[in-house]
Amino acid sequence: MNDEQMHPDGELVVRTLAMPGDANPKGDIFGGWVLSQMDIAGGLIAKQHAKGGRAVTVSIDGMSFKNPVKIGDMVSCYAKLIEHGRSSMKIKIETWTYCFDKEEHKMVTNGVFTYVAIDENGKPCQIIKPIKAA
Ligand SMILES: CC(C)(COP(=O)(O)OP(=O)(O)OC[C@H]1O[C@@H](n2cnc3c(N)ncnc32)[C@H](O)[C@@H]1OP(=O)(O)O)[C@@H](O)C(=O)NCCC(=O)NCCS
Incomplete structure (x- = not known):
């Protein structure tokens, strides 16, 4: 992860609020909840490229969490x-938080998720309309 990165890279796909139900008793948000938001964001982009067809997550690159997510943070996946x-x-998916009290944006984590377009039988199928890769 690039420590110097000041702004998110990519399209904003998911934005939500970290809630008490997503945290342990000390108020730290579960990493799995963050991964789940990222998977939703990536899945939506994959679905667009599969022209609305099905796309499944097949792998996630090794990821590490640079900063914590706290209850009440706005969480955005790009x-x-x-x-x-x-x-x-x-x-490529990045997760950033915005803390309203501190008026502070921080990158939490990033990673590369791989999706595969599948047909009605669950078999890999050609992406119908690949959009230009960045
Ligand atoms: C994704 C899935 C359909 C691929 O089936 P498969 O028989 O392995 O397919 P293939 O070997 O023909 O590979 C198909 C494509 O997937 C890619 N792929 C397969 N396994 C991969 C992996 N572990 N990492 C990255 N890419 C992978 C291949 O490179 C290939 O890409 P290409 O078509 O762009 O060249 C199958 O593994 C599957 O259904 N997995 C479960 C996915 C799922 O349910 N995810 C949610 C879990 S809750």
Whole structure:
């Protein structure tokens, strides 16, 4: 992760609020909840590239969390297609928080999620209309 990065890279796809139900008793948001938001964001981008068809998550690159997410933070996931093959799509996803009290934006984590477009039988199928990779 680039420590110097000051602004998100990619399209804003998911924005939500970190709630008490997403945290442990000390108020730290579960990493799995963050991953789930990122997977939703990447899945939506993948679906666009599969022209509205099905796309499944097949792998997630090793990820680390640089900053915590706290209850009440605004959580935003930014995503963009960086590479694709016949049926697979690599989508870079970044998660940023905004703390209203401190008026502070921070990058929490980023990673590359790979999705595969599948047909009605669950078999990989050609991306119908690949959009230009960034
Ligand atoms: C995704 C899935 C359909 C791929 O099936 P498969 O038989 O492995 O397909 P193939 O070997 O023909 O590969 C298809 C594409 O996936 C890519 N791929 C397969 N496994 C991959 C992996 N682990 N990481 C990255 N890409 C992978 C291949 O490179 C290929 O890409 P291309 O078409 O762009 O060249 C199958 O593995 C599957 O259904 N997995 C479960 C996905 C899922 O349910 N995710 C949610 C879990 S809750």
